[in-house]
Amino acid sequence: MSDNPKTKTSSNTQKDPDDWVGGDEPMTGAQRSYLKTLSEQAHQPDAYAEDLTKAEASKRIDELKQALNLE
DSSP: OOOOGGGOOHHHHTOOGGGOTTTTSBOOHHHHHHHHHHHHHTTOGGGOOTTOBHHHHHHHHHHHHHHTTOO
16 A cells, blocks of 8 residues: 555644644634533533634643543
């Protein structure tokens, strides 16, 4: 088999949000919705904030998923 970078997605999916090129942009609509839902399920309303960046939202989503045993 060849070393096609498009078939090796694990390195992209594990990239630290702090290293994202667009990590300082506002969170996406999907992130906003998912984070809101997770924060409500985890009874942690302070985990949700409207002004989060993509990277911050990703980290909080990961933390809430872990707290809810969704990983």
